[in-house]
Amino acid sequence: MVYPVQSSAKAYAELLGFESKACYHIELLLEEVLTNIIKYDFMPGQKENIDITFDKTVLGLSITIHSNSIPLDIDKIKSFSSIDKENILKYNASGLGSLLINKLADNVIYMNKGKEGQFIHIEKNITAKAVSENKLMEDTQTLRTPKTDFDFYVRPLKPEEALFVSQLAYYAYRVSYIYDKIYYPEMVKKLNEEGEMLSIVAVNSENEEIIGHVAAIKHEVSRLPEMAVAFVNPAYRGGGCLHKTSEYLIDLLKTKNSIGVIVHAVTTHPYSQKAAYKLNLRETALYISRSTPLLMNEIKEDNQARESLLLMFLPLHPEDTKQIYVPAHHVDMITAIYKNSGQSVEIIATENKRTSYNEEAEIEVTSDTYKCGFILVKQYGSNITPLILKTLKSLCVNRIESIYVYLPLEKPEIGDCCQALEKAGFFFGGIMQTAEGQDYLMLQYLNNQMYNYDTLEVFSDFAKELVTYIRHHDPSQE
Known part of the structure; x- marks a missing residue:
């Protein structure tokens, strides 16, 4: 049942220019994920289609697997992620499911879309030759x-x-x-x-x-x-x-x-911030502990602090005033962020109260090589907080250092969700906007870190206010 899919994927990968070793890795990925879905993710006697799509990407190949199965167990999928890539092939391939997915794929996105089913999106890049x-x-x-x-x-x-x-x-x-x-x-x-x-x-x-x-x-x-x-x-x-x-x-x-352009400016020095500021970009968020240290040329030091990044934004086509919902206790800072970046918004303060939901929650989860996890809320629902906290636990167990969650600002449900997440240890990060014109409140969570805010170097007066505000809300600083 799985073999024809593997053969098709291999043939398509070869057509795109993948080498034989990479094609073998793609076959292993498909064997494990499909075997696990078929064996464990359906109810006894359940008959469903599994839709598999291969697409050419800019850097190689993507595989999207869609099934109306039991909701994905992300904890299980990520459970083998601590084994290093060099030792993967020492193990029996048939039992490597999540290990192979996390270590042999270049990017993996897990999506639970409620009634629409479960999606696993895998990307594999063609190996390119670097300049030496x-x-x-x-x-x-x-x-x-x-x-x-x-x-x-x-x-x-x-x-x-x-x-x-x-x-x-x-x-x-x-x-x-x-x-x-x-x-x-x-x-x-x-x-x-x-x-x-x-x-x-x-x-x-x-x-x-x-x-x-x-x-x-x-x-x-x-x-x-x-x-x-x-x-x-x-x-x-x-x-x-x-x-x-x-x-x-x-x-x-x-x-x-x-609609706009962004810059992520480092905070170990103010130079990139000054350059962006001169181009009229302004600060909208601060990602604490966003990446591993940047080792310039051959300078290497042990135990360097993780780099924090300032998100700076410039609207290129100012929009009409849009309406957003904001947790009442963050109204002043969020108002200041929009004013500082030259954007017109109508802010409605939301009080913390129980909201009735008509739909299931939907989130998108990704991670990167800098030990950061990202949770994008696609839709609020009655299970939104438990779903995020379960995902948080999985990311922390797998030694993800920093986790960022994005909460849509166009719906009043943000008030309840923000309060619940802040009680669990998340804290304010700022505002992120998208190419589709959507605005998100970014909350962040540090996995057993006590960040030294004194190491941050920021240029503008507003950036200094933002740092002070975020530091005040970071529970590790209490």
């Missing part, structure tokens, strides 16, 4: 010589220039940059071709050399364009390359009808 130091630009000595008088112009990246961008990223940051896809020329080219990345380059007018780069990347959760992977040939720093490429990018995004 041996392929660095030949005359690196000239790159180290500071340039004081030069002219440059700005334009979109050409497909054949992807290699030069990856090389420049390597030269500027070695392999420390947080968005590691930039080191793979094939990925840079493909992401730009598919519209997942929009790269803008600064070009030396004298010799047509690429001397700077910035890109808009679709954020995984909000789908808003995120300005990132910004770097300049060190010899040309201070010449205004980054600012002009960023301005060009913002103007281009306006023509593409993007």
